Amino acid sequence: MITTKDLTKVYRTRDREITALDGVDLHVNEGEVFGVVGQSGAGKSSLIRCVNLLERPTSGTVTVDGEDLTALAGKRSRAGRELRAARSRIGMVFQHFNLLSSRTVRGNVELPLEILGYSGQQRRSKALELLDLVGLSEKARAYPAQLSGGQKQRVGIARALAGDPKVLLSDEATSALDPETTRSVLQLLRDLNRKLGLTVLLITHEMDVVKSVCDSAALMKNGRFTESGTVSELLATPGSELAGELFPVGGGSSGDDRTVVDVTFHGGTATEPVVSKLSRTYNIDVSILGAAMDTVGGKQVGRMRIALPGGFDDNVVPIGYLREQGLTVTVVDGPEPASVLSGASVQGPDAEERPATGAESSEEGRR
Amino acid sequence: MSWAEMQPLLWQGVIDTVYMVAWSTLVAVLVGLPIGVLLVLTERGGLLRNAVVNKVLGAIVNVGRSLPFIILMIALIPVTRALVGTFIGPSAAIVPLAIGAIPFFARLVETAVREVDGGLVEAVQSMGGGAPTIVFKALLPQSLPSLVAGLTTTVIVLISYSAMAGAISGGGLGAVALQYGYQRFETGVMLATVAALIVIVTLVQLLGDAVVRFLTRRERSSAA
Numbered sequence: 001m002i003t004t005k006d007l008t009k010v011y012r013t014r015d016r017e018i019t020a021l022d023g024v025d026l027h028v029n030e031g032e033v034f035g036v037v038g039q040s041g042a043g044k045s046s047l048i049r050c051v052n053l054l055e056r057p058t059s060g061t062v063t064v065d066g067e068d069l070t071a072l073a074g075k076r077s078r079a080g081r082e083l084r085a086a087r088s089r090i091g092m093v094f095q096h097f098n099l100l101s102s103r104t105v106r107g108n109v110e111l112p113l114e115i116l117g118y119s120g121q122q123r124r125s126k127a128l129e130l131l132d133l134v135g136l137s138e139k140a141r142a143y144p145a146q147l148s149g150g151q152k153q154r155v156g157i158a159r160a161l162a163g164d165p166k167v168l169l170s171d172e173a174t175s176a177l178d179p180e181t182t183r184s185v186l187q188l189l190r191d192l193n194r195k196l197g198l199t200v201l202l203i204t205h206e207m208d209v210v211k212s213v214c215d216s217a218a219l220m221k222n223g224r225f226t227e228s229g230t231v232s233e234l235l236a237t238p239g240s241e242l243a244g245e246l247f248p249v250g251g252g253s254s255g256d257d258r259t260v261v262d263v264t265f266h267g268g269t270a271t272e273p274v275v276s277k278l279s280r281t282y283n284i285d286v287s288i289l290g291a292a293m294d295t296v297g298g299k300q301v302g303r304m305r306i307a308l309p310g311g312f313d314d315n316v317v318p319i320g321y322l323r324e325q326g327l328t329v330t331v332v333d334g335p336e337p338a339s340v341l342s343g344a345s346v347q348g349p350d351a352e353e354r355p356a357t358g359a360e361s362s363e364e365g366r367r
Numbered sequence: 368m369s370w371a372e373m374q375p376l377l378w379q380g381v382i383d384t385v386y387m388v389a390w391s392t393l394v395a396v397l398v399g400l401p402i403g404v405l406l407v408l409t410e411r412g413g414l415l416r417n418a419v420v421n422k423v424l425g426a427i428v429n430v431g432r433s434l435p436f437i438i439l440m441i442a443l444i445p446v447t448r449a450l451v452g453t454f455i456g457p458s459a460a461i462v463p464l465a466i467g468a469i470p471f472f473a474r475l476v477e478t479a480v481r482e483v484d485g486g487l488v489e490a491v492q493s494m495g496g497g498a499p500t501i502v503f504k505a506l507l508p509q510s511l512p513s514l515v516a517g518l519t520t521t522v523i524v525l526i527s528y529s530a531m532a533g534a535i536s537g538g539g540l541g542a543v544a545l546q547y548g549y550q551r552f553e554t555g556v557m558l559a560t561v562a563a564l565i566v567i568v569t570l571v572q573l574l575g576d577a578v579v580r581f582l583t584r585r586e587r588s589s590a591a
Contacts, residue, residue: 052493078415079497088495098490101586102508111504112494143585163494 001167001199002028002051007060009046009223020046021057022223026201028216030166033193033200035210037242038220044203047220048171051201052090053083064090065166088116091160095172097152099144105131105155106140112162130158134188150181157188161196168192170202174209182206186213207245211294217242232266235301236328247292247303253332258307259315260289264328265302274325275306282318285309305332368553377559380533380543383457384567387529387539391464392522399469399521400514402428403476404502414488414498431470436528439467440535457538464532468525475517479510512582519575523568530564540564 009021020043028034038044049055051062053073061070064086072082079087099108109127118126131137134154144152153173160168170189174182190213192198204210210217210231218228219242227234227242235243243264254260263274279286286306293302308315312331322329402424408414409421434442440463447454447462483506491501507514533541540560548557 054489054492079492081497084495084497086495087493090493092490092493094486094490096484096486098484098486100487100505100509102511102582111491114504115491115494115496115500145586159490159494169493 001030001032001065002026002034002201003061003063004047004051004057005061005063007047007050007062008058009043009050009055010058019223021050021060023060024220024223024225026051026218026225026228028199028201030199031193031197032215033190033202033213035214035217036201036203036220036225037205037207037210037217037245038203040205042220043223044205044220045171046223048169048201048203051169052087052092053079088112088163089165089167091157091163091165091168093153093156093160093168093170093173095175097144097149097156097176099152099155099159101144103143104140105136105142105144105147108144108155109158109162112159116163126162127158130161131155133161133192134158148181149177150185153177153181153185154188157185157192161192161198166197166199168198168200170200170204172204173202175204175206179208182209183212189213210242211246217246232301235264235266235303238328238330243303247294247301249290249292249303249305252289252305252307254312256311258309259312259319260305260307260332261315261319261322262330262332263304263306263322264330265293265304266328274322274327275304278318278321281321284318368547368555373556373559376543376547376556377540377563380540380560381563381567383533383542384526384529384539387457387460387464387532388522388525390461391468391525391529392518394461394465395468395472395521395525396518398465399472400476402469402473404480404506406473406477407480407506408498408502414501428470428473431467432474434467436463436467437531437535439463440532455536457533460529460532460536460538464525464528467528468521471524472517472521475520476514479513479517480506482513483509512579512586515575515578515582519572519579522571522575526564526568526571 004024004026007021007024007026008019011018011020022043024043024047026034026036026047036044036047046055050057051064051069053062053069056073057070061068063069067086069083069086072086073079100111103111106124106127109130110123113123113126128137128140131140134157136151136154136158139147139151139155144155147155156173157168168189173189174185177185186209189200189202193200193213200213202209202214214231216228216230217234218225220226227237227240229237231246234240235247237243247264249262252260275286275288278284286308289305289307291302291304293304308318319329319331405415406421406424406428409417409424411418411421431439443463443466444454446466447459450462451459453459487505487509488501491505496504529539530541530544533539533543534545540563544557544560547553548560
């Protein structure tokens, strides 16, 4: 639905060049919610602005719903009619809502309809319909200043949906909201995604946003995607930084008398009582050291760190059993051969418990 | 001079002043508003970025702003004569008044429009709106309170310019003050003119403030 190929964006100031996007290949499937996560300055904002060409990419192409927007834009700096028409089919919501304070809630939702050339009566009924969809029909006559942040963002969402878009771009839509409001706004986005088959591309710096609504995610650093895929693919990737951030688990490592393993559930198997089956089948005591489970995109996903009694050699069979169940199993600091263990070291408790910001900002500090 | 003698003089002065100010304000708005908006749109990074237009408009505005009004008025006498047929009388005074007020109002418009949050421009762009849509549906409505405040200031400046114009070309309260109050030593007339000007300026300011308050009431109202 949204594809970018080798997208680059370079900002030139008088004395230097800043590369905001450094060859981004984004692929968002129809009907999915795709989250791009990253620190501020990673290039997320430039990326989402390049998708509807609010910013012109320096090179690369952007295709939305089969339409090559970069070709529509041409070389002119002003947006031509074709590009403007294409933009009207892409909804966008903003971190700071960007509502017109001089218009009522209904007037704000009617604005894109005015641009699309609807008649007064059509605008009115469509706007009320949209406000009903976001649960704000009783606020139609209020002014934005009279609304709470969450309500303002709902108006922003209603406005973004006015052109019946297939694609919604969300630029840190929940970053100015408190956690509870964030949840309800994300829930709304998820509902709209299901109800209208809306494809959503959102950028955020909050892992929770990805965890609660995204089907797929990408991690962005220094203008590049370092990881990208569906949430279950990411979980299945040993050493995935995103998976580690999304599902942090802590709690000890292997010793002589116990084998600690991380079990990753990527949809489907989480409802099966795998752990208790394991315990019964092999007659071993399994202790759960830590777990992070969630329902992502309707599937249960997550990771669990469990300890099995005895050394690794004693547990080859139970670990094999877990793998047979379709789970990804990695031994934490165990004596398993290094090739199988490729992901284990980054999953040590230290790496996981450190907040993402600390780890990455120190890295930025060194640069 | 008795009040009965003074009254028709003053009344005519007020009418001439209002006439001059009203017409020159109209022209200043019609010409100054687009210039002010264009100054914002054509600047670097603006919607219609165009360095040439921006520089030329900016230069015209700066020249207009830096000329003392009295010099502008005298320099414009040939233009006034060509346009109105004479450079004497309230109608003739409208020409230099309007030309003097255009750059003044244009700068105020520029400041007001520049204050509009760029996010709104981006929002309208993302809906597929072009430059005219952005100007008429976002920039102007959002800056309306500041524009009205700027208009109030412009009208008051025009009232003071009109007194100067009147004194030279004859007409309005300025002419009354000069011809009767100064040249005929009628202190009463002088004081009455000053009082009339104070009343007019105060009324304009109060009216302007009231309109600004009316326009911003809904934007400032706190969360319900």
